[in-house]
Amino acid sequence: MTASTQQTHPNNQDQLLTPGEVATLFRVDPKTVTRWATAGRIGSIRTPGGHRRFRETEVRALLAELTNDVGSL
Amino acid sequence: MTASTQQTHPNNQDQLLTPGEVATLFRVDPKTVTRWATAGRIGSIRTPGGHRRFRETEVRALLAELTNDVGSL
DNA sequence: GTAAAGTAGGGTAATTCGGGCG
C-alpha cells in the first residue's frame, strides 16, 4: 500500500457499470448480479437512490478469474 | 484555527463540482444528480442563475459511504 | 455581442429494487 497517501478506498478512478451491463457480460439476469452483490461476492456502489453500480475492473477481474482457457496453440 | 477563510485564491479543498461531474462519479445521468439535490439527498449550492454546484468533499464522502467493497482475502 | 456547451424543468419509457415462488 501507499504509505504516503491516505486512500481508504480506491473508488473513483474506475468506470462504473450498471447491473444490466454486468448481467450482459456474465450472460445472467440482472437479478443474479444483485444477488452476488448482496452475498458479498462482488463489490458494489449504491447511488443515493439505492441502485447499484459495479466497478468495471472488478467485474473484468472476476470474469477473467472464472474464465477457464485451455491455452492451446 | 477558525474556518472563516473567504476563497480569494484556488486554495480551498472544497472544490465545487458541476452536476455533470457528479453524474460521472456515480455513473448516472446529470438529471439524476439534480433530483438528488431536489430530494435533499445531497447538499447543493445554487448559482445566481439557478444552476447547482456540489462540494467535492461531500460528494466523495457520500460516494465512500455508499461503497461496499468485498472483503476478499 | 455571438456561439457552443451545460443545466434546468417537465413528461414518459426503461431499468432496478425488494420480496417471494418454482
Place this chain on the structure above:
DNA sequence: TTTGTCCGAATTACCCTACTTT
C-alpha cells in the same frame, strides 16, 4: 444452493425547449 421469473413500487434514463455559463 443457485438461478430465473412474477409482482408492485421506486429510481433512473431519454425526449423536448428555454435559460445560464464560459
